[in-house]
Amino acid sequence: xxxxxxxxHGFAVALDPNNLFFCFIGCLAGTLIGVLPGLGPxxxxxxxxxxxxxxxxxxxxxxxxxxxxxxxxxxxxxxxxLNIPGEAASVVTCLDGYQMALQGRAGVALGISAIGxxxxxxxxxxxxxxxxxxxxxxxxxxxPPEYTSLLxxxxxxxxxxxxxxxxxxxxxxxxxxALGLVGTDPITGNPRYTFGIRDLEDGIGxxxxxxGVFGISExxxxxxxxxxxxSLKTTFRKLLPSLREMRQCFLxxxxxxxxxxxxxxxxxxxxxxxxxxxxxxxxxxxxxxxxFGHGAIEGVAGPEAANxxxxxGAFVPLLSLGVPNNAVMALMLGxxxxxxxxPGPSLITDKPQLFWGLLCSMYIGNAMLLALNLPLIGIxxxxxxxxxxxxxxxxxxxxxxxxxxxxxxxxxxxxxxLFGVFGYVMRKLDYEMAPLLMGVVxxxxxxxxxxxxxxxSRGSFSIFVTRPISAxxxxxxxxxxxxxxxxxxxKGKGDSRGSKRV
Amino acid sequence: xxxSGKKRLGKEWVIVVIICxxxxxxxxxxxxxxxxxxxxxxxxxxxxxxxLCRPLADLAKKYLGVPIPILNKPGGGGATGTLEVARAAPDxxxxxFNFGGGEHLVRxxxxxxxxxxxxxxxxxxxxxYYPSGLFVKEDSPWxxxxxxxxxxxxxPGAVRYAHTGQGAVNHLNALSLEREAxxxxxxxxxxxxxxxxxxLLGGHVEAAQxxxxxxxxxxxxxxxxxxxxxxxxxxxxxxxxxxxxxxxxDFRFWISQGIAAPKGTPAEAVKKLHDAFAAAFNEKIFxxxxxxxxxxxxxxxxxxxxxxxxxMYQYYGQAVKKLGVTLKK
Numbered sequence: 001x002x003x004x005x006x007x008x009h010g011f012a013v014a015l016d017p018n019n020l021f022f023c024f025i026g027c028l029a030g031t032l033i034g035v036l037p038g039l040g041p042x043x044x045x046x047x048x049x050x051x052x053x054x055x056x057x058x059x060x061x062x063x064x065x066x067x068x069x070x071x072x073x074x075x076x077x078x079x080x081x082l083n084i085p086g087e088a089a090s091v092v093t094c095l096d097g098y099q100m101a102l103q104g105r106a107g108v109a110l111g112i113s114a115i116g117x118x119x120x121x122x123x124x125x126x127x128x129x130x131x132x133x134x135x136x137x138x139x140x141x142x143x144p145p146e147y148t149s150l151l152x153x154x155x156x157x158x159x160x161x162x163x164x165x166x167x168x169x170x171x172x173x174x175x176x177x178a179l180g181l182v183g184t185d186p187i188t189g190n191p192r193y194t195f196g197i198r199d200l201e202d203g204i205g206x207x208x209x210x211x212g213v214f215g216i217s218e219x220x221x222x223x224x225x226x227x228x229x230x231s232l233k234t235t236f237r238k239l240l241p242s243l244r245e246m247r248q249c250f251l252x253x254x255x256x257x258x259x260x261x262x263x264x265x266x267x268x269x270x271x272x273x274x275x276x277x278x279x280x281x282x283x284x285x286x287x288x289x290x291x292f293g294h295g296a297i298e299g300v301a302g303p304e305a306a307n308x309x310x311x312x313g314a315f316v317p318l319l320s321l322g323v324p325n326n327a328v329m330a331l332m333l334g335x336x337x338x339x340x341x342x343p344g345p346s347l348i349t350d351k352p353q354l355f356w357g358l359l360c361s362m363y364i365g366n367a368m369l370l371a372l373n374l375p376l377i378g379i380x381x382x383x384x385x386x387x388x389x390x391x392x393x394x395x396x397x398x399x400x401x402x403x404x405x406x407x408x409x410x411x412x413x414x415x416x417x418l419f420g421v422f423g424y425v426m427r428k429l430d431y432e433m434a435p436l437l438m439g440v441v442x443x444x445x446x447x448x449x450x451x452x453x454x455x456x457s458r459g460s461f462s463i464f465v466t467r468p469i470s471a472x473x474x475x476x477x478x479x480x481x482x483x484x485x486x487x488x489x490x491k492g493k494g495d496s497r498g499s500k501r502v
Numbered sequence: 503x504x505x506s507g508k509k510r511l512g513k514e515w516v517i518v519v520i521i522c523x524x525x526x527x528x529x530x531x532x533x534x535x536x537x538x539x540x541x542x543x544x545x546x547x548x549x550x551x552x553x554l555c556r557p558l559a560d561l562a563k564k565y566l567g568v569p570i571p572i573l574n575k576p577g578g579g580g581a582t583g584t585l586e587v588a589r590a591a592p593d594x595x596x597x598x599f600n601f602g603g604g605e606h607l608v609r610x611x612x613x614x615x616x617x618x619x620x621x622x623x624x625x626x627x628x629x630x631y632y633p634s635g636l637f638v639k640e641d642s643p644w645x646x647x648x649x650x651x652x653x654x655x656x657x658p659g660a661v662r663y664a665h666t667g668q669g670a671v672n673h674l675n676a677l678s679l680e681r682e683a684x685x686x687x688x689x690x691x692x693x694x695x696x697x698x699x700x701x702l703l704g705g706h707v708e709a710a711q712x713x714x715x716x717x718x719x720x721x722x723x724x725x726x727x728x729x730x731x732x733x734x735x736x737x738x739x740x741x742x743x744x745x746x747x748x749x750x751x752d753f754r755f756w757i758s759q760g761i762a763a764p765k766g767t768p769a770e771a772v773k774k775l776h777d778a779f780a781a782a783f784n785e786k787i788f789x790x791x792x793x794x795x796x797x798x799x800x801x802x803x804x805x806x807x808x809x810x811x812x813x814m815y816q817y818y819g820q821a822v823k824k825l826g827v828t829l830k831k
Contacts, residue, residue, distance in 0.1 A: 323703065407574075
């Protein structure tokens with residue numbers, strides 16, 4: 001009952017015309033930032049932070065939150081239409097979304113990603129309302145040992161993300177892990193594998209790699225085949241998924257939502273991990289895993305739901321503990337603190353209009369985004385009709401601007417170009433880039449967690465099995481390995497690898 | 503209420519635009535500044551230095567008469583952005599907004615950096631200095647620094663604390679306490695104050711040594727307790743805990759924040775920048791922002807800033823040698 005009155009109160013705050021306006025501004029800005037490759041929510045939120053000094057805290061937060069989850073909506077658009085992730089977390093959407101577009105189902109893919117995002121946003125907000133405080137406590141139980149085991153599971157799952165030869169995928173994972181180790185040793189602070197190049201001391205960023213191997217190389221590949229594929233045959237009539245496709249996607253969206261939310265509340269949890277995990281899980285549970293990578297609609301619905309739910313999840317520790325999980329949440333914390341409000345366990349009782357108002361506005365924002373994005377699909381699809389001689393240079397420029405906007409680093413603009421050429425060559429040789437990117441993402445996280453855990457236990461590996469959450473993930477990893485080992489042996493007896501080839 | 507806020511923002515913009523228009527038709531031999539001044543923050547948005555810089559730049563632009571866009575240039579623990587300013591043209595149009603942190607005063611003593619803190623910069627003014635503190639969970643058995651020290655002395659290596667990286671100011675505080683009190687603690691480096699706090703709240707470590715302003719909300723929310731912090735005297739912004747100094751530990755590892763231009767910037771530009779930032783600093787709204795964000799205000803004029811930073815630089819150099827801190831392990 002109490003919950004209902006709180007929610008009613010929250011909606012009253014969120015529906016205030018002034019707050020609605022800021023919510024709309026945030027969602028619109030977020031969508032646009034998400035659509036532009038590389039340009040992420042962090043830069044946009046930082047840019048708007050000083051203006052929040054002049055507006056009250058509730059509309060300020062509503063607007064900043066709108067940018068964050070709006071970017072997740074927009075990020076999938078270029079993934080699907082151009083095979084270029086608009087935002088790092090949308091990399092996975094390229095795998096099947098772009099294939100769907102090639103089959104003339106771009107509208108359906110955009111539709112399902114908007115719907116998946118909406119479902120996830122809704123699930124996320126509901127979990128937030130009901131469970132935020134206890135969940136935040138639970139998330140704190142995630143220390144280095146738990147993280148190590150979770151990341152081990154993630155490393156095993158990514159072997160299933162690729163759709164080509166498993167051997168080649170593993171080579172790319174290994175290369176990604178090696179690249180991920182470049183930079184400063186997280187424990188001793190010494191630079192390593194930097195060859196004296198100072199710009200490498202912070203490691204090789206996720207965004208330059210992602211934009212390079214997916215975005216830039218995609219343009220190179222397309223320039224080559226330009227004559228064969230003048231434009232994608234997208235029928236405008238089919239912009240919405242059919243009822244059958246909706247049913248097919250229902251469970252993946254729900255699974256993705258919970259998975260994404262779970263990853264989102266973890267300290268340092270990154271939406272990109274949630275979308276990769278969701279893709280791996282969907283491929284694993286699917287009756288026809290061979291469809292993945294060739295336009296499987298579940299491969300779009302699940303990860304899109306997951307990365308959106310992760311953004312709602314990230315609010316749990318911020319609002320109920322006052323602890324930011326990532327850089328975007330640190331900025332949100334700044335916006336709250338500037339107004340003299342202290343987030344923490346007492347925030348919900350002390351400032352109910354802020355807590356419930358923000359949550360309800362996120363719900364309204366999700367509906368707004370759906371209303372905003374579904375009609376836009378027709379316009380986005382039209383982007384494909386822009387002649388390639390105009391479109392491709394534009395994409396290249398946006399990729400470079402996007403990368404520059406993150407750290408204002410010229411070096412990273414060279415890096416993205418280098419990875420573009422590298423990605424082009426490797427993709428010509430049938431190597432996949434998604435496992436490479438996952439390696440780059442996971443290596444530093446895994447190493448830091450592992451070494452911190454061993455410092456905590458003073459060198460004893462027993463810490464990974466004596467802590468229950470960590471033990472759970474280790475068992476899950478083993479089960480995953482054993483089960484896929486069995487299925488591979490079985491399949492190997494039927495047709496050895498025919499279904500694996502592209 | 504939101505609307506009235508918007509209106510005020512609008513009015514300020516009008517003023518800024520008018521000022522900019524006036525300045526865009528400068529007489530021959532125009533005075534500084536004739537174009538926007540870029541303020542580099544060498545950390546990602548949302549960090550402690552960044553939080554304070556944004557409102558200051560926003561307020562100072564009307565005194566300076568040109569916009570002051572902030573450019574976050576994170577990397578190398580602050581070294582990348584610092585180098586950018588060290589190499590910038592000394593014309594006053596590129597300034598460093600977080601001068602005086604560990605990357606300027608401590609790390610030059612630990613490793614070879616491509617800039618020289620004392621000779622590559624022209625300090626302009628100080629804005630704040632804030633302490634590093636030792637924190638335990640509210641339900642921890644140690645209520646005071648003495649109890650903590652006693653326990654740690656009896657159980658060498660058993661007390662684990664999270665800090666923000668090898669050689670960071672927070673780390674130096676813990677190392678100094680270890681040495682002066684004769685303890686052995688187990689340090690766990692993390693990526694930043696937020697992560698260290700997460701580890702403390704989750705019970706993965708017994709203590710955390712982090713910058714105080716970031717964690718103070720948690721003290722007020724009765725989640726964590728501060729045992730001591732590193733300022734020369736108590737600040738009314740942090741009521742309750744003592745300073746290390748009054749507990750008999752004499753080390754001075756706090757984090758200073760000031761503004762600097764590249765060496766060789768004309769005196770006239772330095773003065774104009776100083777006057778604009780000092781006026782913004784004295785505005786009531788900025789003072790209030792510092793209060794709510796828990797950054798103790800610490801203003802020094804250009805001359806005193808130069809002296810202060812040189813003195814701190816020497817002090818950290820000696821302390822690092824005394825403590826035997828290295829990056830190589």
